[in-house]
Amino acid sequence: MAEYYWPDAGNRRLIGQRISRVDGPLKVSGSAKYSADISRPGMLYGKVLRSPYAHAKIVSIDTGAAEKMPGVKAIHIIQGPGKVVQWSGAEILAVAAVDESTAEDALRKIKVKFEPLPFLVDEANLSRAGNRAKPAADQVVGDPDKAFQEKDVVILEGSYGLPVIAHCCLEPHGQVVEWEGDQSLKVYPSTQSVSGVGGEYAAALGIPAGNVLVSMQHIGGGFGSKFDAGPWGLESARLAKKAGRPVKYFLERAAEMTVAGNRPSTFAKIKLAAKPDGTLLGWESDSWGTGGIGGSGIPPIPYIFNIPNQRKRHTAVATNNGAQRAWRAPNHPQACFLTMSALDDMAAKLRMDPLEFFLKNIDLTGVRKELYRKELLKAAELMDWKREWHARDLKSTGPLKRGLGLSIHTWGGRAHNSKCALSIHPDGSVEVNSGSQDLGTGTRTVMAIVAAETFGLPVEAIKVNIGDSRFPPSGPSGGSTTVGGVTSATRRAAQDALAQLMAKVAPDLGVGPERLEAVAGRIAVKGDSTKGLSWKQACSKLGVKALTMNGENPGGGPLNNSGVGGVQMADVTVDSETGVVKINKLVAVQDCGLIIDLKTAESQVYGALIMGIGYALFEERIMDNLTGRMLNANLEFYKLAGLGDIGQLVVHMWMGDKEQDDRGVIGLGEPPVISPGAAISNAVANAIGVRVPNLPLTPDRVLSAMEKGGMAYARI
Amino acid sequence: MQGFEYAQPKRKDEAVRLLADEWGPTEILAGGTDLLSFMKDDLASPKRLVDLKGVKELGGIQYTTKTGLRLGALVTLEELLDHAEVRQSYPALAQAAAGVYSPQIRSRGTVGGDLCQRPRCWYYRSGFGLLARDASGKPLVPDGDNRYHAILGNGGPAYFVNPSSLAPALIALGASLRIMGPQGSRDLLLENFFVVPKTDAEREYALKPNEIVAEVLVPPASGIRSAAYEVRQREALDWPLAAAAVALKLDGKKVQGARVVLGHVAPIPWRSPEAERALIGKTVSEAVADAAGLSAVSRAQRLSRNGYKIQLARVAVKRAVLQAAGGA
Numbered sequence A: 001m002a003e004y005y006w007p008d009a010g011n012r013r014l015i016g017q018r019i020s021r022v023d024g025p026l027k028v029s030g031s032a033k034y035s036a037d038i039s040r041p042g043m044l045y046g047k048v049l050r051s052p053y054a055h056a057k058i059v060s061i062d063t064g065a066a067e068k069m070p071g072v073k074a075i076h077i078i079q080g081p082g083k084v085v086q087w088s089g090a091e092i093l094a095v096a097a098v099d100e101s102t103a104e105d106a107l108r109k110i111k112v113k114f115e116p117l118p119f120l121v122d123e124a125n126l127s128r129a130g131n132r133a134k135p136a137a138d139q140v141v142g143d144p145d146k147a148f149q150e151k152d153v154v155i156l157e158g159s160y161g162l163p164v165i166a167h168c169c170l171e172p173h174g175q176v177v178e179w180e181g182d183q184s185l186k187v188y189p190s191t192q193s194v195s196g197v198g199g200e201y202a203a204a205l206g207i208p209a210g211n212v213l214v215s216m217q218h219i220g221g222g223f224g225s226k227f228d229a230g231p232w233g234l235e236s237a238r239l240a241k242k243a244g245r246p247v248k249y250f251l252e253r254a255a256e257m258t259v260a261g262n263r264p265s266t267f268a269k270i271k272l273a274a275k276p277d278g279t280l281l282g283w284e285s286d287s288w289g290t291g292g293i294g295g296s297g298i299p300p301i302p303y304i305f306n307i308p309n310q311r312k313r314h315t316a317v318a319t320n321n322g323a324q325r326a327w328r329a330p331n332h333p334q335a336c337f338l339t340m341s342a343l344d345d346m347a348a349k350l351r352m353d354p355l356e357f358f359l360k361n362i363d364l365t366g367v368r369k370e371l372y373r374k375e376l377l378k379a380a381e382l383m384d385w386k387r388e389w390h391a392r393d394l395k396s397t398g399p400l401k402r403g404l405g406l407s408i409h410t411w412g413g414r415a416h417n418s419k420c421a422l423s424i425h426p427d428g429s430v431e432v433n434s435g436s437q438d439l440g441t442g443t444r445t446v447m448a449i450v451a452a453e454t455f456g457l458p459v460e461a462i463k464v465n466i467g468d469s470r471f472p473p474s475g476p477s478g479g480s481t482t483v484g485g486v487t488s489a490t491r492r493a494a495q496d497a498l499a500q501l502m503a504k505v506a507p508d509l510g511v512g513p514e515r516l517e518a519v520a521g522r523i524a525v526k527g528d529s530t531k532g533l534s535w536k537q538a539c540s541k542l543g544v545k546a547l548t549m550n551g552e553n554p555g556g557g558p559l560n561n562s563g564v565g566g567v568q569m570a571d572v573t574v575d576s577e578t579g580v581v582k583i584n585k586l587v588a589v590q591d592c593g594l595i596i597d598l599k600t601a602e603s604q605v606y607g608a609l610i611m612g613i614g615y616a617l618f619e620e621r622i623m624d625n626l627t628g629r630m631l632n633a634n635l636e637f638y639k640l641a642g643l644g645d646i647g648q649l650v651v652h653m654w655m656g657d658k659e660q661d662d663r664g665v666i667g668l669g670e671p672p673v674i675s676p677g678a679a680i681s682n683a684v685a686n687a688i689g690v691r692v693p694n695l696p697l698t699p700d701r702v703l704s705a706m707e708k709g710g711m712a713y714a715r716i
Numbered sequence B: 001m002q003g004f005e006y007a008q009p010k011r012k013d014e015a016v017r018l019l020a021d022e023w024g025p026t027e028i029l030a031g032g033t034d035l036l037s038f039m040k041d042d043l044a045s046p047k048r049l050v051d052l053k054g055v056k057e058l059g060g061i062q063y064t065t066k067t068g069l070r071l072g073a074l075v076t077l078e079e080l081l082d083h084a085e086v087r088q089s090y091p092a093l094a095q096a097a098a099g100v101y102s103p104q105i106r107s108r109g110t111v112g113g114d115l116c117q118r119p120r121c122w123y124y125r126s127g128f129g130l131l132a133r134d135a136s137g138k139p140l141v142p143d144g145d146n147r148y149h150a151i152l153g154n155g156g157p158a159y160f161v162n163p164s165s166l167a168p169a170l171i172a173l174g175a176s177l178r179i180m181g182p183q184g185s186r187d188l189l190l191e192n193f194f195v196v197p198k199t200d201a202e203r204e205y206a207l208k209p210n211e212i213v214a215e216v217l218v219p220p221a222s223g224i225r226s227a228a229y230e231v232r233q234r235e236a237l238d239w240p241l242a243a244a245a246v247a248l249k250l251d252g253k254k255v256q257g258a259r260v261v262l263g264h265v266a267p268i269p270w271r272s273p274e275a276e277r278a279l280i281g282k283t284v285s286e287a288v289a290d291a292a293g294l295s296a297v298s299r300a301q302r303l304s305r306n307g308y309k310i311q312l313a314r315v316a317v318k319r320a321v322l323q324a325a326g327g328a
């Protein structure tokens, strides 16, 4: 059994360098083909009629007029009379037509009668939820009652919350589906699971799993919302079958915002107990939230800080909204915001610098406490925290108030099971094939880097093929598992392939294969580079057939690991007369084990910070209690950060630390998006002297918090 | 969007003749930045679209110190911003145009389109009618989510806010419109152009269905100091939560004449005589500016969720006054 390992620091040429992503030129030149760009001969366009009601019974459907329209090729009922729809936007039926506008015209001609039913769409006010609210968890750790009664105990009580937000993928959910006969299907989806999603089609459509071919070269964002086939996928396949032609259907933005997934809300009343010196003693929380009609996970609170005595109750509210889906680090941004806000408020109550307060309690953070300590100090240095931080009650003149805040986070990120087939061709070319997908994170790039590093070749010498279900299967890209999975599989295949190649050329060089190394485009004798063959010459010894090795990362192993920390700090300015918050600077210090490509790793953190600014300041799904609809199912009133809203971003990857390198590769996709909400909210609290309980930090919320805190802009 | 006939006239009178004499069957197309999304949302389904972009005489900016500024209705927000005299003599106007933060929208959107764009009220835009009522005729806004709705002139039946950023600045600067109809042209003070509709079938401006806005005429601005201030949450393209445009005529340091117009707070651009009175005869200071802000919102009424806008409107007026008085 071969031993798999990463080259040590002194022997890395590529790993850990800043290397541009290999598909960058394709993307910036516009020649990358996304599934939404796919067009097939005879292809029709799908459109879906959706429920305008949040809760209603379908009474009747009349498609007569639409069926007679020229250009309409098929109408497929998804939910017929008698069925009850549970959210506005729910699918009623699908139409396939020769172009989008004909399909839309057909929808207008279809008459659906509904019997509206009572609904609940807004869960922020728990007292209005009635029997839609169900206890979901009740847990006690240690002796919280005693902790809150300790002598001299300091108690903090606060309310905090984050609303439901949408994923806002640039490319909406959807696909092109094409039948070949009635037993074989080709799907060009926008998916996070190229190897997995075909099985779902097969099961739903009653065809053999091997008959579904899935292909996707590029994806315009997923963030956890694109694992399954979705009703848009399965119903499009049925529609295409009925029409006898390929069908393209990508969600319109409004549908994307209402039915294609969301991040569940969480609100909580939190009580904390601490000793006067800051030592945390107790936690009590009463939390609730909604993930739609079907429920959601429960945020792991208190987050990271394992406070010795806890009482936690969680209530799940079933609302008439589209179902939640994993949103980048599911449950963690919520848990982080609730916990870090309460801790920050406690620090303020104790008149402690939150940095000191976090360090004081660092032992509660468990196995990574030393790393957190170091990361906190590094972030503080990059933020110049010691000099810039001031206490909350500092009186400053003028309407602009500046403040600093911090937060820490954690994530797993263990490599998923991933396979690849690596071929060295007799002409020296190298390709790696895997049924993985590049979510924009740089999957192709890290695979190419690993193979190139192993073979002593430049990155350009490696051709990476992914995004096709005929390639060796690779796990879905979720949970920050891909980078570890694909790099481990590639390294294993490459090490094995190199061993075989060396065995082939060793006799020619008159040494045993163990004395060979692959460096600088040559296979040469270690310590005597004059004795060797160019990579090309070496490969020509393979004869006529490529050398192909399968690599499999079993989901673990020596090349990867799990568990990261991360610290973020925010510097904001609040206009105390208008409640407008501006980001001056964000600092992110992040570890992720062995870093394969520093540039794509940093990009990942930059992107996460920007996404974090979005949900900290702007994003919320606004549901209307009167009509049951989402009022901002667009990108006009569902606000995202623009360039001018981002401020200075400082990203520091935790590198050059042998202990970290030795852990191997750990996922990074999710962790850096966990802290921004908390860090920014804490900075705002520091700036204006009061907590704004709920995200996003909009002017109305900021002004209202200031007014309640007696800090309103002077009334005359 | 439903199918429609597309007409591209070359002359004003031709354009006017292509328009129906009732609202609905025809729509005027300029930059299309509002109208096209409006049509895609099925809020208008005209049988004919009359595209003005081929009408050359509706373009162009002219300026003389004697006659003032003439803007063709087709002048884009970007052209306005690029014009040195506009920036120099009518800063409120340039600042308002700059507030439309998207270069794409500024390069495509026109002055005429900005003045005639339809309200962004989310009930209206979801198909509940201009006055946003449920099936029984009950208004949705007072009991619904009104965080972006009106705080002034909001006694009903309209609760939306006028979306134009240019209008408050132009009204503060005393602009009028040259309107072209089947009977020729008429001039109307921009201040009198905006109206509060009483039914869903009416419009928010005093244009007849077969009239077009042809020109905007702004009087000479010598001796006038103007400024516009918008409270916007984002730097990225975003609607102001409240805005104010101010034009001051100063005698030495004393305010001799003042025009204060608020935007995004009422169904029409909201001229505030109270704020103007608070300024006239005073030397502008922080306290005077704030008093003007306070006067501007003295008649404001909060709906269930938009009380914060009262504060924002007050601050917008204060800052616009200070900026106008401080600027050249």
Ligand SMILES: Cc1cc2nc3c(=O)[nH]c(=O)nc-3n(C[C@H](O)[C@H](O)[C@H](O)COP(=O)(O)OP(=O)(O)OC[C@H]3O[C@@H](n4cnc5c(N)ncnc54)[C@H](O)[C@@H]3O)c2cc1C
Pocket: A636, B027, B028, B029, B030, B031, B032, B033, B034, B035, B036, B052, B073, B074, B099, B100, B105, B108, B109, B110, B111, B112, B113, B114, B115, B116, B117, B118, B163, B164, B165, B166, B207, B211, B212, B213, B214, B237, B238, B239, B240
């Ligand atoms: C996200 C977003 C944010 C925005 N933010 C702002 C903002 O902050 N402030 C602001 O002022 N605007 C804002 N805009 C609106 C933008 O400025 C307008 O859409 C644009 O100015 C309209 O000009 P247009 O030429 O494209 O109009 P069109 O879309 O062509 O027309 C708009 C309307 O005016 C009518 N019309 C156009 N020209 C004439 C004419 N000459 N005579 C009679 N009727 C006419 C049309 O029939 C139509 O009803 C924003 C738009 C978007 C999408």
